[in-house]
Amino acid sequence: MTRSDREPGEGNKAPVSGDLAASTGGDSAHTRVVRNQAPHHQSVAKATLWVCGLGPDDGPAPCLLDGKPMDLTTRPPRAIEGFPGAGAAPAAVLLPARQGNPSPWVLIVKPGASVHVNGLPVLAGIRVASHRDEIRVEHQAPLYFSTETPATVEAFPGGPRPVHCPRCKLAIGAGAPAVRCPNCGVWHHQLEDRPCYTYAGGCAACGAPTALDGGYQWVPEAP
Ligand SMILES: [Zn+2]
Numbered sequence: 001m002t003r004s005d006r007e008p009g010e011g012n013k014a015p016v017s018g019d020l021a022a023s024t025g026g027d028s029a030h031t032r033v034v035r036n037q038a039p040h041h042q043s044v045a046k047a048t049l050w051v052c053g054l055g056p057d058d059g060p061a062p063c064l065l066d067g068k069p070m071d072l073t074t075r076p077p078r079a080i081e082g083f084p085g086a087g088a089a090p091a092a093v094l095l096p097a098r099q100g101n102p103s104p105w106v107l108i109v110k111p112g113a114s115v116h117v118n119g120l121p122v123l124a125g126i127r128v129a130s131h132r133d134e135i136r137v138e139h140q141a142p143l144y145f146s147t148e149t150p151a152t153v154e155a156f157p158g159g160p161r162p163v164h165c166p167r168c169k170l171a172i173g174a175g176a177p178a179v180r181c182p183n184c185g186v187w188h189h190q191l192e193d194r195p196c197y198t199y200a201g202g203c204a205a206c207g208a209p210t211a212l213d214g215g216y217q218w219v220p221e222a223p
């Protein structure tokens with residue numbers, strides 16, 4: 001049973017146990033999809049948090065999120081190891097859900113804390129962060145969440161099944177210099193004699209611009 005199967009008006013109810021069973025393993029199609037995910041798709045969840053109020057001009061500065069939970073109450077936000085117990089938890093933490101590809105980032109707000117996303121309070125204490133969300137924690141300068149990450153050349157992590165470059169159609173060897181498109185997550189070769197990622201102005205899979213270290217397509221305006 002999916003959300004869309006429900007009658008109108010049912011959507012606000014908490015899921016009953018039958019729904020939970022269906023979404024966590026009762027559905028064979030769903031389990032098959034999860035099992036088929038290659039490990040490189042489970043690589044570190046990345047995103048960017050734009051932080052205001054740090055420099056002399058107070059303009060937004062990018063802070064790369066690399067899979068670690070972030071305490072949003074400090075400036076700059078600080079990575080925390082693991083998730084602290086409820087009593088010690090910071091008022092607002094941003095962490096990757098570690099499910100799905102790309103993995104969504106989730107904002108967890110402690111009861112009673114004043115945290116607003118796009119001007120609205122986070123009432124349920126949890127919210128999936130969306131591209132361009134403005135996050136305000138208490139009276140601090142705003143943060144902006146972005147799903148973008150700058151494209152960089154990395155050693156291809158490899159996996160159990162061959163992964164083919166969408167530009168040249170050849171397999172990408174484990175450890176080979178490669179670029180993961182920040183927009184669609186598809187890997188391309190980026191060797192000196194086979195610079196598939198930068199070969200054209202657009203990603204071979206999704207067409208997004210392929211400038212290396214070319215910065216961000218979206219930069220929040222200073223508040
Ligand atoms: Zn290639």
Ligand SMILES: [Zn+2]
Nearest residue numbers: 181184203206
């Ligand atoms: Zn792409």
